[in-house]
Amino acid sequence: MNSPQKPVLVELPDSHRGAIVLGDPGYHRDPAEVFSALxxxxxxxxxxxxxxxxxxxxxxGHRELTQxxxxxxxxxxxxxxxxxxEQLPADWPLWPMLGGGHTESSLLYTEGDEHRQRAGAVSRALxxxxxxxxxAQCESRAEDLVDSFAHxxxxELMAHYALLLPVMVMGWALGVPTEEHRDLVAAFTDQLAGGDRALAGHQHIRRTVQALVRRVRERxxxxxxxxxAADPVGLSxxxxxxxxxxxxxxxHQTTTYWMGNSTYRMLVDRRHTDAFIRGRLAVSQALxxxxxxxTPTQVFAGRWTSRPARLGHVTIPAGDLILLGLAAGNTDPHLRAEPGGLRGSRAYLxxxxxxxxxPDPARDLAETIVTAGIEVLLDRLPDLHLACPPEQVRWQPSVWMRGLEALPVTFTPTPPTTRYAGGTPWI
Structure with missing residues (x-):
């Protein structure tokens, strides 16, 4: 399961000798099997x-993740x-996802009162x-995207639809200019892949948002x-x-991959096909x-032990990095003893x-984007078919996320929709 690595950056403790490498080809092919083996x-x-x-x-483990x-x-x-x-170089490609460099001042890596205040500000803004x-924005932009290829x-539904819709809608909500949306998509993907372009992707995102900050301060x-920017918490x-x-x-990324994963399952898994197309479940419940x-978020980083901690069957030294295996927690056999158990529950992680x-407002917006995206897609293109064998579909090479690189489909060509442009619609 291990693959050739770049030079070893730190001294390996005895506890980790022979451990698997997250992000090797086997992990990308089937992370669920890797989690089960672990x-x-x-x-x-x-x-x-x-x-x-x-x-x-x-x-x-679900219980340990909750702890x-x-x-x-x-x-x-x-x-x-x-x-x-201090032992890791500044250009280590995973720093953007682990609080290195500029990200150290991010909301993600705050604690205590500072975190509560800043998280509250984000929640209020959303x-x-x-x-x-x-x-309405979700539906309109989804219709525009489908119009661009329906004929x-x-x-290719990732590049032409799922990667674009969330950034178009969230860009509109946050105030990011339309002409910057596509470049942001590429930068998000580079950062999350954790490869040689991860830092460049992060720097592009940062420059785009810095320009947004200057604009909202001035106008x-x-x-x-x-x-x-105007919240009483007074952010710098x-x-x-x-x-x-x-x-x-x-x-963006979680919503994009949620939409892509859902569409893929709809095309290859009969139970999900029935749920989406035949109305066995509401789209929101099927999602x-x-x-x-x-789940699109497979692993989330990170936590660090403030003192030695007993977790599961191990004692973790102070100052060690802990990764949250959210996807593994969702399939924990202690939580879901029977296949399909807890499907109506929202206890997933x-x-x-x-x-x-x-925050709850962010969850609501994400569900709105994916629900509208799937509904518009099914309404406009009801006979979607995967254009390649399922085993040929490729997944993004990311430690953190599970999302498709591409989702090629075929369908019956349809003309563009006729939009109502004002006046009296029934004349």
Missing amino acids: RRTYGPVAPVLLVGQVPAWLVL VTTDTRLFARKAARWRLR ASVDPVEFR SGRA PSADVASRL DEQLCQDLIVTILAG REVLWDD SYSHGPHSC
């Missing part, structure tokens, strides 16, 4: 390695607590989005970025930049089942858990 070998907490043979602990995300004193959020932090107008009878409007320009990056990144079975979980 659970069989180690139980609910497993030693793993990141690129450069950097050791971490992957939490696989880690609830006890924020013992399992803390500041990357400065990491005992290996809650200000009018849900009716937001839904051809074939499309505020009714968008989310302006409301966050750097804090505002970092919190907007978190909001855009989380709102929640995908969060149980194929796809949005994480505890004080650092995704």
Whole structure:
């Protein structure tokens, strides 16, 4: 399961000798099987390695994940607590997802009162989005995207639809200019892939958001970025930049891959086909089942132990990195003893858990985007078919996310929709 690695960056502790590397080809092909193998070998907490043979602990058990995300004193959020932090080079490709460099001032890596205040500000700004107008934006932009390829009878749904719709809608809500949306999509993908372009992707996102911050400081409007800038919590320009990056990144990639994973399952899995196309379940409920079975956020980083901690069957030293295996927690056999168990429940960990979980307004916006996207797609192109064998579909090479690189489909060509442009519609 291991693959050739770049030079070893730190001294490997005995606890991690022989551990698997998260992000090797086997992991990308079938992370669920990797998680199951780790659970069989180690139980609910497993030693793993990141690129450069950097050791971490992957939490696989639902109960243990709840413990880690609830006890924020013992399992803390500041990357400065990491005992290996000073040993890793500034260009380590996973730093953008682990609190290195500029990201250290991000909302994600705050603790205590500062986190509560800044998370509250983000939640208030997102809650200000009018849900009716937001839904209308989702449907309108989804129709525009489908119109761009509906006449051809074939499309690549990731590049032409799922990657674009969330950034178009969230860009509108936050105030990001339309002409910058496509470049942001590429930068998001590069950062999350964790490869050689990860830092360049992060830098592009940062430059785009810095320009947005300057605009809302000088000419505020009714968008989310302006409301966050005006919040009484009083964010600095750097804090505002970092919190907007978190909001855009989380709102885009997870939503994109949720839509892609759902569409793929609809095309290859009869139970999901029945749920979506034949109306056995409401689209929103069918989408929640995908969060149980194929959640876009596989692993979330990270937590650091503030003192030695007993977790599962191991004692973790102070200052060690802990990774949240959210997808593994969703399939924990102790939680779901029977196949299909808890499908109607929202106890999945796809949005994480505890004080650092995704705020409720963000969850609502994400569900609106994916629901509208799937409904428009099925309404306009009801006879979608996968254009290649399922085993040829490729997944993004990311430690953190599970999403398709491409989703080629065929369908019966249809003409563009006729939009109502005003006047009296029945004349």
